[in-house]
Amino acid sequence: MERFYLEVPSLARKDEAIEYINEHYACNSNINGSGGLNRYVDNYEGWLEKLEEDYVKIPNEEKVPARTYFLIRENDNRIVGMINIRLTLNERLRKLGGHIGYGIRPSERGKGYNRINLYLGLMVCDEKGIAKVLMDADIDNPASWRTMEALGGVRINEYYSEEEKCQVVDYNIDVKEALEKYREVYLPYICDSKRK
Numbered sequence: 001m002e003r004f005y006l007e008v009p010s011l012a013r014k015d016e017a018i019e020y021i022n023e024h025y026a027c028n029s030n031i032n033g034s035g036g037l038n039r040y041v042d043n044y045e046g047w048l049e050k051l052e053e054d055y056v057k058i059p060n061e062e063k064v065p066a067r068t069y070f071l072i073r074e075n076d077n078r079i080v081g082m083i084n085i086r087l088t089l090n091e092r093l094r095k096l097g098g099h100i101g102y103g104i105r106p107s108e109r110g111k112g113y114n115r116i117n118l119y120l121g122l123m124v125c126d127e128k129g130i131a132k133v134l135m136d137a138d139i140d141n142p143a144s145w146r147t148m149e150a151l152g153g154v155r156i157n158e159y160y161s162e163e164e165k166c167q168v169v170d171y172n173i174d175v176k177e178a179l180e181k182y183r184e185v186y187l188p189y190i191c192d193s194k195r196k
Helices: 011-026 044-055 091-095 113-127 142-150 175-181 183-189
Strands: 004-007 066-073 078-086 100-104 132-138 154-161 166-174
Touching: 004 113, 011 044, 011 078, 044 066, 066 113, 078 113, 100 113, 113 142, 113 175, 113 183, 132 142, 142 166, 166 175, 175 183
Parallel strands: none
Antiparallel strands: 004 066, 066 078, 078 100, 132 166, 154 166
16 A cells, blocks of 8 residues: 655755656646745755745744645655645735645646645644644636545635636635544555654
């Protein structure tokens, strides 16, 4: 059985991380949950510094503290996805963005990996004391909002975003409820050292 874990980005993954972003470009795919890595492909070390600054950021209306992770498949030690978790929300993120942005590399989509990614992300939220997660998705991206629904996400709003120029759906996920309810489904896919 394939197993997964979240890993804080480091210099050791530089080449693989850049290849992850380049795969998105090659497939003309949106890049989500990368903590801005796509803007740092020529300055990976600068991106790592930015991530550490992001983690200790004092919340304001421009920025909030956040942690970005690689989703690693243990079996082949490959980055298959990324997730960015905002540890608190400002007004802007309450309107658009929410607590979590996530994504799976194009060649690994359609295998259910983002559900595992989100489950692991909810474990981080639980550790950080986030009881209820707000997330959103483009209505034309059913893979994203179905992932939220698969983890107990409840649709709370639907609206047209002038900023994104698309119809957006908002979801709430009760973190403890989701972790408990879906424990037997997702825990077998999580590395032993990361299980609770």
